[in-house]
Amino acid sequence: MLSRTLCYTLQGIEGAPVTVECFAGGGNQFQFIIVGLPDTAVKESRDRVQAALKNSGFIMPYGHTTVNLSPADLKKEGSLFDLPIAVSIIAATQQVKMYAMEHILLLGELGLDGRLIPVKGALPLVISARTNGVKQVVLPKDNAPEVASVSGIEVYPAGCLFDVVAHLSGKALIEKQQQLSYEDCLKKAEVSLDLQMIRGQHVAKRALEIAASGGHNMLMIGTPGSGKTMLARSLPGILPLMSEAESLETTRIYSSAGLLPTGMGLMTQRPFRTPHHTASAASLIGGGTDARPGEVSLAHNGVLFLDEMPEYPRKVLDALRQPLEDGFATVSRVKARARYQSRCMLVASMNPCPCGYYGSKVRQCRCGSHEIRKYLDRISGPLLDRIDIQVEVDAVPIEDIIAKKDEESSLDVRHRVERARNIQKKRFENTNIRANAQMDNKALEKYARADDAALDFLKKAMDRYGMSMRAYTRMLKVARTIADLNERKNITLPDVAEAVQLRTIDKKYWGSGHEA
């Protein structure tokens, strides 16, 4: 007899439909083969399925059994075919009569005892299936929270193979999963590091607020142990809450990379990725034979934090430029090709000099001016050009840490950030710009109007510090964000003045020490 079930396979963050066909019959010798470009994990499912069938009270047919995964030219991977294969064998041997199998999406890995084990990529597969008109899905119950808020598709979380068969035959239906609204998911969101926990650091906190408001990339320069990492970690907490669309985008990438913790629902917390500085270009941008997403995509809608930026190989840093600029990374390999979104904020940190103590109040720096210049030169100019805000972070004196002073909480800051973002949303309606940082020269001319005093000041600043034209446009963008935070329509002198203060490197901070 012949039977068919429906499954999906992962391609990047998209799902492609796969029909699982089974033919059982004939022959007087036991034979069980799977065809249709299966990878090792799929081939091994032969053994898992046999055991699971027997341990769930079904019979593995004696004779020839052929399973075909069609279309046959598409490469299939992963263990999620276990369930549809087992179900199609049961149907083909007519052990149980089942209905409408060709329209129900089946996903799941089987344990030898027939238990259903969660698979990676459940969310992107379910979303793709929904787009293709699939109405029902049966999947392991540990995968259920992940897809709970996807609307327009009925989700049946199952515990074991027997339950699935009982459900499909109509004998004992599985309870349908309650659809969770996105707001419900948000309630469960945990709070990341709160700004309240960080004492002092007013300049850095203000810089974080501005960066978050305008989506600006940021570089923190400071002595070891001055709290750069802590400040960066608090950034997701002051960014606006993720919208449902954003959350779906990010969760999809995580799900397809198999990085979603078991039993977790949609990601409501903006991601914070900290690749180590020995990371390769492929791990940052994406790669591998199956074109997996890289760190820059895993940080989509969140923060990519590069600690000790000069320690990263220059090549790796330069590879980051395109994804940061375009908002997506295209990963192309011989056997696979995928395009992942990568709209993230880049936050980097570095020491001011090789020994780390230049400008420190507690320790004397041992570096000469030449060594310091060489250290700074490790970061390429073009990358530096994409970092709008550069700020100094200095260690907080111990008295300030002990003193119990009230610091602003992340929530208060977030409210201001959200207000500034709303202004920008209105401004950039009908354009593909999302935040001030993404303005090009044309948009700058149109939206970043500054009064004469402000422009005059900017010119003076450029003369004094010998800044480049690029620095000029960057400062204007930051000034636009500051004006938004202050709810001003046009850019005024104080806005520009503050923006100038946030460009440490352009002010040749390291060079002008001669006058010190």
Added chain:
Amino acid sequence: MKREEAIRILLSGCKHTGYATRRRLKKRFGSFEAALENLGEATYLSENALRELNKIRSVSTERVEEMLDKSKAQVAFCEDENFPKLLGSIIDPPDLLLYRGVLFLGEEKAVSIVGARRETRYGRGHAFQIAKGLAENGITVVSGLAYGIDAAAHQGALKGGGRTVAFLGSGLNKMYPKDNQPLAKEIMETGGVIFSEYGLSAAPKPYHFPFRNRLVSGYSQATLLIEAREKSGTLITVGHALSQGREVFCLPGPIDSATSGVPHRLIREGAHLCTSYQDILDDMNWTVSINEKKEKTILCTFNENQEKIVQVLSKDEQDFNALLEITGLETGELNSELSILEIFGIIQKLPGQIFRLMGSI
């Protein structure tokens, strides 16, 4: 140009015929022209030197003139009128100096400032300030165009609107270190001069620098040492200064800094203690007409906040957090006020978020 002069210029670029060999040739033959004609008699010449000297013979005088023109270099021979007087009086004066810039005719008061290449902020700041003070009083600042103290001294002199002189350890066309080329250009444009006793395209050989140091000290009546580690090359300059009978000044440093040991030892051994440019002027008995200090014109009127900040800073330098507390301003407000004051040259930002009034030390 005479043939003899052309040969002397070419000889200055010779790697294998060094200072001593050249002197010997001159003594034996009376002129280099004669020496080249009778090379066979100089049995002490190495094979490399012979090859080099033979090559020189084939270069025409016109070609030498052309080369000088092309690299915009001029030449002063040791017997010339315009050769730096003081330098001509040392025991081992250079045969000639190639230079770019302007020579000083008459009595020149000069102080050489030398020190560590790996300097600290303390040393760099004072090198700058002292050089500036000297320059403002019409005294030439001499140094070696290296990183660190050398560069700071040149920059200070330029800032003070004075004349500054640099001696290279390489050819004029192979300026070293490359990073200081903009500085060299500025020196030449502001009435200073860059000297080299080596041929136009001589490479910066390590052994050039200690030898070059005798020119730095020899050019000036006094040498000021700012920051040096044990076995530092600047000690060679100090040694030259002493054997040339010049005065040596030392700037004291923090007693726990690695760069303070040497200057402190020299002070104990009898070097002049220098805490400002005035000390040098006093000890050298240089009376100078003090230039009228230019009144600083302030381009903007202060608002209330800015006045408060300036008032606080006029007492002592402060870091950002302290200012925030004292003035009671918002972070953003303070940021922009400080920025405005900085651009108008009223305050200065130091590494580590420290601010202070301009011109105070």
